Amino acid sequence: MNFPSKLIENAVEEMAKLPGIGKKTALRLVLHLLKREEEATLSLTEALTNMRTLIQYCRHCHNISDTDVCAICASPTRDRSLVCVVEDTRDVLAIENTAQYRGLYHVLGGIISPLEGIGPSDLHIDSLLTRLSESGIGEIILALSPTMEGDTTAFYLTKKLKPYNRKSNVLHHCPGHPRGR
Amino acid sequence: MNFPSKLIENAVEEMAKLPGIGKKTALRLVLHLLKREEEATLSLTEALTNMRTLIQYCRHCHNISDTDVCAICASPTRDRSLVCVVEDTRDVLAIENTAQYRGLYHVLGGIISPLEGIGPSDLHIDSLLTRLSESGIGEIILALSPTMEGDTTAFYLTKKLKPYNRKSNVLHHCPGHPRGR
Numbered sequence: 001m002n003f004p005s006k007l008i009e010n011a012v013e014e015m016a017k018l019p020g021i022g023k024k025t026a027l028r029l030v031l032h033l034l035k036r037e038e039e040a041t042l043s044l045t046e047a048l049t050n051m052r053t054l055i056q057y058c059r060h061c062h063n064i065s066d067t068d069v070c071a072i073c074a075s076p077t078r079d080r081s082l083v084c085v086v087e088d089t090r091d092v093l094a095i096e097n098t099a100q101y102r103g104l105y106h107v108l109g110g111i112i113s114p115l116e117g118i119g120p121s122d123l124h125i126d127s128l129l130t131r132l133s134e135s136g137i138g139e140i141i142l143a144l145s146p147t148m149e150g151d152t153t154a155f156y157l158t159k160k161l162k163p164y165n166r167k168s169n170v171l172h173h174c175p176g177h178p179r180g181r
Numbered sequence: 182m183n184f185p186s187k188l189i190e191n192a193v194e195e196m197a198k199l200p201g202i203g204k205k206t207a208l209r210l211v212l213h214l215l216k217r218e219e220e221a222t223l224s225l226t227e228a229l230t231n232m233r234t235l236i237q238y239c240r241h242c243h244n245i246s247d248t249d250v251c252a253i254c255a256s257p258t259r260d261r262s263l264v265c266v267v268e269d270t271r272d273v274l275a276i277e278n279t280a281q282y283r284g285l286y287h288v289l290g291g292i293i294s295p296l297e298g299i300g301p302s303d304l305h306i307d308s309l310l311t312r313l314s315e316s317g318i319g320e321i322i323l324a325l326s327p328t329m330e331g332d333t334t335a336f337y338l339t340k341k342l343k344p345y346n347r348k349s350n351v352l353h354h355c356p357g358h359p360r361g362r
Contacts, residue, residue, distance in 0.1 A: 002277060004270060005247045011232035014225040018210050029199050031271060033233060034245070035291075041233035044195040045226035051192035052214060052222035064215070066186045089185060090212060096183060110216075 060131065062107040062124045064089045072096075072105060079103045081138040085128065085157065087111050087145060095143065103141075106131065111144060111153040120156055128157075132164045140168040241312065243288040243305045245270045253277075253286060260284045262319040266309065266338065268292050268326060276324065284322075287312065292325060292334040301337055309338075313345045321349040 003009040008030060015026035033041045057063065058070035065071070072078060072092075082103025086092055087110060095101050108123040131137060142157055144150035154170050161168050184190040189211060196207035214222045238244065239251035246252070253259060253273075263284025267273055268291060276282050289304040312318065323338055325331035335351050342349050 002274070004245045004251060004253075004273065005236065007228075007232040007236055007247065008245055008270075010228040014228040017221070017225070019213050020206070020209070025201070027271065027274075028201070030229075030232065031269065032200050033229065034236065035269075038233055040198070041229055044198070045230050047188075047191040047195040048211075048214065048222055049226050051188040051211065052219055055186065055188055055215065064185045064189055066188065070185060072185075088212065088216075089189075090208065092185065093183070093208070 057107075061105045062109055062127065063092050063105055077102070081136055082141070083128075083131070083137050083139070084141040084143050086143050087150070087153075091143060103139075108153070111147075111149045112156060113149045113152075123153075125157070125160065129160065129164070132161070132166065138166060140166055142168065142170045144170075238288075242286045243290060243308065244273055244286055258283070262317055263322070264309075264312070264318050264320070265322040265324050267324050268331070268334075272324060284320075289334070292328075292330045293337060294330045304334075306338070306341065310341065310345070313342070313347065319347060321347055323349065323351045325351075 003012065008027075011030045011033075012023060012026045015021055015029055016023045018026075021029070033044070056065055056067065058065040058073055059068055060073040061070060063070050063072065067074075079102045083106050084095065084101060084103055085106045085108060086095070087108055089107060092105050092107060095105075106124070106128050108125065108128075110118050110123055112118060112120055112123070132140075140157075140161060142154045144154050158168060158170070184193065189208075192211045193204060193207045196202055196210055197204045199207075202210070214225070237246055237248065239246040239254055240249055241254040242251060244251045244253065248255075260283045264287050265276065265282060265284055266287045266289060267276070268289055270288060273286050273288060276286075287305065287309050289306065289309075291299050291304055293299060293301055293304070313321075321338075321342060323335045325335050339349060339351070
């Protein structure tokens with residue numbers, strides 16, 4: 001495609017870097033922003049910039065949070081003996097939307113994937129072990145995706161968790177799991 | 182959906198305002214940006230802000246352009262007796278991609294749509310009539326979308342162009358037209 005302007009070309013190229021958005025869709029989105037008033041684009045870019053630069057993570061469970069400790073970890077009504085280990089925030093959202101789980105979470109921030117160069121040291125595994133040794137956690141639920149990477153991570157964690165002698169369940173297909181089989 | 186952070190919620194809501202992007206897709210895009218390095222988000226937002234605030238339009242044909250007069254209007258090899266009237270820049274891109282048309286364009290910036298409150302005065306129709314009376318245009322092609330609004334606009338333009346006594350063709354289904362039947 002020959003764009004009539006370098007500015008449009010840059011914007012389309014940046015938009016097309018997002019997953020699931022091709023050049024045609026990117027152009028449609030960019031032209032939509034051009035048609036709407038300038039404030040619409042500025043409030044979109046401001047929301048994205050703020051989100052990326054100001055975001056915080058809960059110091060206990062590593063879930064996204066606006067505060068140092070997230071609402072779930074801070075809640076007095078949650079069952080503190082139960083921890084559900086998930087890949088990312090989307091899993092927490094999916095499980096929370098079922099309103100069936102009352103325990104805490106631990107967000108790994110990814111799964112072990114040698115192909116993408118993600119090893120155990122890139123995930124929040126050490127802090128999970130610290131949580132285990134420090135607090136009264138009695139049961140761990142590994143709610144990871146039913147893929148090769150998810151299985152590898154679950155296997156690795158099961159081995160790491162063994163010395164702590166806690167009950168641990170591998171729950172591959174949790175209700176509403178966005179990557180469920 | 183209960184978002185764990187106001188920053189995420191704002192970003193998702195802004196993204197979901199784009200056409201064809203629902204809340205679920207918006208969340209996926211936002212979490213993707215969070216996973217990538219900060220520069221990726223900043224270069225996206227910078228490209229969008231620059232595009233929206235610095236964009237210029239050709240003073241002859243109203244197409245998007247980085248300069249006062251666009252490359253097509255400035256080109257000495259284009260046929261200046263022929264003008265193709267289109268709705269927006271996407272139509273110019275589609276027709277240019279066929280590499281079959283060697284005339285000039287006139288971008289209306291929309292089509293007459295009473296339902297959306299867009300009347301003839303909101304479009305670049307006056308400047309089309311000025312171009313007609315000033316330059317040696319011999320033929321007008323109306324390449325508008327084959328919808329009710331497109332037909333209305335074509336009908337309105339045909340009536341307006343009549344006194345100028347130029348050859349005018351209504352071309353509803355131009356090759357590669359993104360909104361073609």
